[in-house]
Amino acid sequence: MNDQIEQGRTGKGYLFAIGSTILWAGNMTLARGLSSSIDPLALSFFRWTLACLAILPFSLKHIIAGWPIIKKRLGYFSVVAFLGVTAFATLVYMAGRTTTALNLSLISITFPVFIIIFSRIFLKEKISGLRGAGIILVLAGVVLLITKGNVKALATLSFAPGDALILLSSIAWAVYSILLRKKPKELNIWALQGTTFILGWAFLTPFFLFGRGNAAPIAWNATILLSIIYVAFMASLAAFILWNKAVEQLGASRAGIVYYSMPLFSGLLAYLILGESVGLVHLLSALFIVPGIVVANYSPKKAA
Secondary structure (H helix, E strand, C coil), rough: HHHHHHHHHHHHHHHHHHHHHHHHHHHHHHHCCCCCCHHHHHHHHHHHHHHHHHHHHHHHHHHHHCCHHHHCHHHHHHHHHHHHHHHHHHHHHHHCCCCCHHHHHHCCCCHHHHHHHHHHHHHHCCCCCCHHHHHHHHHHHHHHCCCCHHHHHHHHHCHHHHHHHHHHHHHHHHHHHHHHHCCCCCCCHHHHHHHHHHHHHHHHHHHHHHCCCCCCCCCCCHHHHHHHHHHHHHHHHHHHHHHHHHHHHHHHHHHHHHHHHHHHHHHHHHHHHCCCCCCHHHHHHHHHHHHHHHCHHHHCCCCC
């Protein structure tokens, strides 16, 4: 009976993880599909405006209860919010203007490797031989992808600017993830997420207002409106809830492995919706990146 209950929990956990990953893959596809319809700052601003409104009913009482702690560590929360909300999402949408949805998802999943590298530099955590091999595989896959198989392009930096931007967004997310380890233990996830959503939106607002003077007018239509609703409620709030349920059922490590399947879903959505082609270089780079991340994050079970 216990085995059946455990299998049921595991099955649900994988469904939750797959669901959140598909929702995030849709965000990558929209980042590319809306690249000519709405500027990145506006898309990010409207996304987080709605996301803040959506999360407030769940998080407000927790934010109020934890306000003394939040106020005391406002600098910490400000940095976390800027990296995880303001910078990360906006860089993804900026990248979507000059690279494909599949490239966006393939490069974006490299953030665990940057976590390992930064943890070594700033936290003095050791990098094992296995992790080192995984990092090399991931870096080889990224280089192959951004140069489109022509590694000589590195000498002249002749690759899509969007590839560099999405790589920068992965670095921002890696630093954000490391900083989350330092979050006050007294605050629950709703207080943390609500605070970062609101602060990230506050930091983003001046950039949005300043950028409107130089940005093209938004030609509002049903596609743009539905897309903003999707990224706000599905790729933000719903994906967040599903992912937390997945981690609760499976643990962070097993849920993380499912996340690495995002290029598969993103490539499929981009092919079906945007008509983007999937070439041999994408397959080869995925064969480096995905196994490399799994190897870099592999942790053998210790004997009892």
